[in-house]
Amino acid sequence: MSDSIKQMMQDIGQRARQASRAMARASSEQKNQALAHIAKLIRQEADEIQKVNQIDVARAKANGQDAAFIDRLTMTPKTIESMALGLEQIVSLDDPIGKITSLQKQASGIELGQMRVPLGVIGIIYESRPNVTIDAAALCLKSGNAVILRGGSEAIDSNTLLAQLIKEGLDAANLPMDAVQVVTTIDRSAVGEMITMTEYIDVIVPRGGKSLIARLMAEARVPMIKHLDGICHTYIDADADVAMAIRVCDNAKTQRYAPCNAMETLLVNQEIAAQVLPTLCKIYQDKGVELRVDALTRSTLEAAGFQNLVEATEEDWQTEYLAPILSIKTVADMDEAMSHIEQYGSKHTDAIITNNQAQANRFLREVDSASVMVNASTRFADGFEYGLGAEIGISNDKLHARGPVGLDGLTSLKYIVMGHGEIRT
Amino acid sequence: MSDSIKQMMQDIGQRARQASRAMARASSEQKNQALAHIAKLIRQEADEIQKVNQIDVARAKANGQDAAFIDRLTMTPKTIESMALGLEQIVSLDDPIGKITSLQKQASGIELGQMRVPLGVIGIIYESRPNVTIDAAALCLKSGNAVILRGGSEAIDSNTLLAQLIKEGLDAANLPMDAVQVVTTIDRSAVGEMITMTEYIDVIVPRGGKSLIARLMAEARVPMIKHLDGICHTYIDADADVAMAIRVCDNAKTQRYAPCNAMETLLVNQEIAAQVLPTLCKIYQDKGVELRVDALTRSTLEAAGFQNLVEATEEDWQTEYLAPILSIKTVADMDEAMSHIEQYGSKHTDAIITNNQAQANRFLREVDSASVMVNASTRFADGFEYGLGAEIGISNDKLHARGPVGLDGLTSLKYIVMGHGEIRT
Structure with missing residues (x-):
């Protein structure tokens, strides 16, 4: 210098x-x-x-x-x-x-x-x-x-x-x-x-x-x-309200693509996948969202008539797209969902859709992210929506402000x- | 490695x-x-x-x-x-x-x-x-x-x-x-x-x-x-209670010498110096505390019969002695005291002795240290004394815990x- x-x-x-x-x-x-x-x-x-x-x-x-x-x-x-x-x-x-x-x-x-x-x-x-x-x-x-x-x-x-x-x-x-x-x-x-x-x-x-x-x-x-990135997840639990899951996950991904609080990966419990995914993925496709899916999600969607699905790679789970692309994984249970978030998330914002209070409480307590949500769109992680009046930024760090x-x-x-x-x- | x-x-x-x-x-x-x-x-x-x-x-x-x-x-x-x-x-x-x-x-x-x-x-x-x-x-x-x-x-x-x-x-x-x-x-x-x-x-x-x-x-x-050091000050204001000033400043320096919250520099308002310093410095000397003083303090003490006083150097104001040594400076007013603390302090603990509420409030608001005290010994800056039950350490930083x-x-x-x-x- x-x-x-x-x-x-x-x-x-x-x-x-x-x-x-x-x-x-x-x-x-x-x-x-x-x-x-x-x-x-x-x-x-x-x-x-x-x-x-x-x-x-x-x-x-x-x-x-x-x-x-x-x-x-x-x-x-x-x-x-x-x-x-x-x-x-x-x-x-x-x-x-x-x-x-x-x-x-x-x-x-x-x-x-x-x-x-x-x-x-x-x-x-x-x-x-x-x-x-x-x-x-x-x-x-x-x-x-x-x-x-x-x-x-x-x-x-x-x-x-x-x-x-x-x-x-x-x-x-x-x-x-x-x-x-x-x-x-x-x-x-x-x-x-x-x-x-x-x-x-x-x-x-x-x-x-x-x-x-x-x-x-x-x-x-x-x-x-500061935050480096926002790889935000929504997990649809077995006990989710199907209509709510579809409405919230549509919003979390498509209301705007560029913000750091937009959902990048959808995790779905295998018990509810067939009830949720076909309708939700139809909405995504109609809005021009590219889907990148794991093998289980692919079978569910192909059984419902979907074609030409892109396979999600290891890199997809680590990517903040900030674009009309969504990765989707079908999981056995909430523990698998939380492990996925722990491994690939960025401690920004992660949500669960469930009517099971015990599951909601565990998710709130155990997911180590700056914002953890139950039955709401990840897009709410924002200074104005949180009533702060304004925001200077979003922190994914644990010390000081989070x-x-x-x-x-x-x-x-x-x-x-x-x-x-x-x-x- | x-x-x-x-x-x-x-x-x-x-x-x-x-x-x-x-x-x-x-x-x-x-x-x-x-x-x-x-x-x-x-x-x-x-x-x-x-x-x-x-x-x-x-x-x-x-x-x-x-x-x-x-x-x-x-x-x-x-x-x-x-x-x-x-x-x-x-x-x-x-x-x-x-x-x-x-x-x-x-x-x-x-x-x-x-x-x-x-x-x-x-x-x-x-x-x-x-x-x-x-x-x-x-x-x-x-x-x-x-x-x-x-x-x-x-x-x-x-x-x-x-x-x-x-x-x-x-x-x-x-x-x-x-x-x-x-x-x-x-x-x-x-x-x-x-x-x-x-x-x-x-x-x-x-x-x-x-x-x-x-x-x-x-x-x-x-x-x-963490904190790097604790260069703690007490400022005796013109409106201080003399007996209280002597009791508190004795304690802040001599109750124990090694802790980071012990006083290292005493600042005294010139209007009250002659009433406080002779008695207080006699106590220090009787306890074996070496005094390092500026010119004004020296005149006050010499007028009261003190001899062989050590002159404080620039380095003294920057030193955490953690030992029976105290630097003393006589100041014109609280602004000079606060400027000294701003320049030489370590943002650990600083105190004022005063009965003037307006002065106390300004000192509390304007001194940028982790602990700011009125009419109390700096030795109180401690997790147990603050009712925290225990302490993992003391932070002089401003982010997170202070x-x-x-x-x-x-x-x-x-x-x-x-x-x-x-x-x-």
Whole structure:
């Protein structure tokens, strides 16, 4: 890495650390004032945002990026308005900072509680969607943190303008403008520095595809809130309601294909396979979903007249398709289903469909995933659906926050002790 | 690293992962039965434990280890009984596993809650005290985890025997004996493998001196629950009760010198320095505490007849003495005290002595340490004093557990969803 990039990142880090102290002290009113002001500026500058965004879009097209990429990069009046609405929604959330919980007198006489405090400085590393600049910054600010944003180089002009609006909003509320900084160099070594400067950044939240996350995981020294992939399963138990199983499994796969909480593998108990699979797989095929099946599932489906079924390989069970493809396995019982999830799952979201409460309880307790569900679509694993108001990301890790991560995930609890001169004996 | 050590550690890791599944399912009764049985075995085998421990002690003496080292290594009837009592105390603690909190119906109709679950596999890396083998294993078992223990090579015989008793206790309760494994090789590369095998170990808890922790921090890929040092401060505010300040600051420094929560630096407001320092420093000197002071403190003390005071250097403010040495600085106000703590502290435990509620509230909110105290001795930062029942360690990190870490710190919360066939629209 060039010395100048290292120096630049260290400087950004120092200023973020400095700003984080003022952010930790900021009142809810100040923070909300800043967020509301940014929303106002975004609406005022909507035309300018689109104009600047077109520079990024033109460059991406010139570089030969594909349509999906251009789509993620492009800001429309609708996406701009939704950024403003997102900010207003975050204004309406409770401020977690400073809340004191479980204040209790101890044997010694001291009163012990825990106070919710910001983590300090958050680093966000993300790819082409420029709206992340606003969404992620807003969550970090509301939770009293400073933030360093490193978007994709392809969105650099859009991100720089959005960061400018954020800084104006901070200034209007008398908060330090360094509380939000955007890394504007396109030099990739800036990311390498960010993920290792533990003295200035408390946590990194990477938002992007699996290859980005894997690359960061290999080198990061700063802790990350992240998930690598979402290989989500639904297991249809022998005691499932057939109509419910079909409705929920249709939704879990086809409501949207790209989200990390979409189902990728369906597990079906052999006792109920013949009742469920033909109808469900007809729905999938009508929607253009390619099915990759094990031998037992194939027999069930062929007996019902299905043809030309693709055989699932070992690789299929390990794959997050994020596409209209579904792998299906027929299992002897719930234990086999749970073993499959243990072996191939990614600890993201897994569901059971059953009317048997004892089976449901075992599944809830024993499946070691961030979200475990009974009789619901895996698509519900989401910050908004969980009532968090918004989400900074989803964590498959076990330490700190697990599952959809909202404002609380950007905070920690410190112990506070209120004494009256107590000493230890 | 030799291939055979790597293979051995991978094998231990796989068996721990396997055992962790049974531990996660274990009932409170089973876990308590195992713990009580281990306590019984320890009392039964007290003579044998002492005999085997003498082998370690003799070897350590032959290797020329100093008296403090031998003292930490030696097991007496008293330390053996206190291991048994510690186990019985952990039996009496509430089992956190399986508890469901904050179950709430969401807009979609799904009911969302969080269930407390074990982390999975814990690795403990520790130095010469063999009682850690029992204490740490007991906390891991009670919280439904499997554990891999890597004690110091100097205690290898004691640790191997204690591990055998733990395995017998597990077996008696029909729990997998692989839930507790002791790494018995003295090859140091075993530690290098442990701290990087993220697929088998979920968290490492290192217990030992600063050099051990620093070495592990540099190379670990597995997350750690740890603190590097405890540079704890007490700030005596202008509005402090003088008698209380003297009593608490005496205790914070001198009740014991070695613990990480002992005060290392005293900060005194200049307005109250002349009222507090002469009496307090007389107490310190009478107890043999060496004082290292800044210029202002020196004038105050010299005016009161003190002589031959050592000048504090920049290094003093950065030093955790763990010894009868105290650095003292006179400050203009609380802001200067908080800046000093921010610059030199280790985010462990810091206290203010004041009768001014507004000052106390600012200090509690703004000082970014795991434990922040008002009018109490820093020595209270301890799992037992905080009512956690026991502690696996103390964390200065901000993610996951912060401060003294008890059973809850060895668990995580997963989301559980109870639906009735809901689908996302």
